[in-house]
Amino acid sequence: xxxxxxxxxxxxxxxxxxxxxxxxxxxxxxxxxxxxxxxxxxxxxxxxxxxxxxxxxxxxxxxxxxxxxxxxxxxxxxxxxxxxxxxxxxxxxxxxxxxxxxxxxxxxxxxxxxxxxxxxxxxxxxxxxxxxxxxxxxxxxxxxxxxxxxxxxxxxxxxxxxxxxxxxxxxxxxxxxxxxxx
Numbered sequence: 001x002x003x004x005x006x007x008x009x010x011x012x013x014x015x016x017x018x019x020x021x022x023x024x025x026x027x028x029x030x031x032x033x034x035x036x037x038x039x040x041x042x043x044x045x046x047x048x049x050x051x052x053x054x055x056x057x058x059x060x061x062x063x064x065x066x067x068x069x070x071x072x073x074x075x076x077x078x079x080x081x082x083x084x085x086x087x088x089x090x091x092x093x094x095x096x097x098x099x100x101x102x103x104x105x106x107x108x109x110x111x112x113x114x115x116x117x118x119x120x121x122x123x124x125x126x127x128x129x130x131x132x133x134x135x136x137x138x139x140x141x142x143x144x145x146x147x148x149x150x151x152x153x154x155x156x157x158x159x160x161x162x163x164x165x166x167x168x169x170x171x172x173x174x175x176x177x178x179x180x181x182x
Contacts, residue, residue: 008091
């Protein structure tokens with residue numbers, strides 16, 4: 001089973017790369033799944049302008065970048081979305097990238113690691129509604145990182161309890177993904 005760790009911010013100076021690396025480092029200690037970092041910034045997904053509805057595109061997209069994104073997402077059985085919260089909501093670039101695909105998401109599993117002024121919890125609540133459209137199954141556990149307590153001039157330093165929270169999230173995600181793929 002393959003779980004994609006999607007870094008959902010494309011901003012310069014973003015915190016998501018450090019968070020994604022932390023998730024990947026912890027996930028690498030597990031033997032129950034293969035984990036791969038998928039950095040949205042490296043795909044340069046254009047704004048969704050195609051007249052073809054992505055769910056009807058049969059995984060054939062006009063843009064080479066969207067096609068590469070499709071291939072990366074389709075290869076995974078589940079995901080960890082590393083998501084910032086921007087203006088009390090989901091980041092536009094990740095929302096656009098999710099919207100740019102269709103069947104690649106259907107029926108897969110997802111867990112959320114968020115960060116923001118209030119831990120990114122509002123973005124996660126919105127993501128839960130969005131992924132339901134793709135019949136994705138989300139796990140209850142989440143990791144919500146505080147920009148004020150865990151990010152500073154020294155970079156990203158998660159609170160001690162975060163490793164345990166991430167373990168719980170990954171346990172739930174791997175378990176649910178195994179059930180879905182049984």
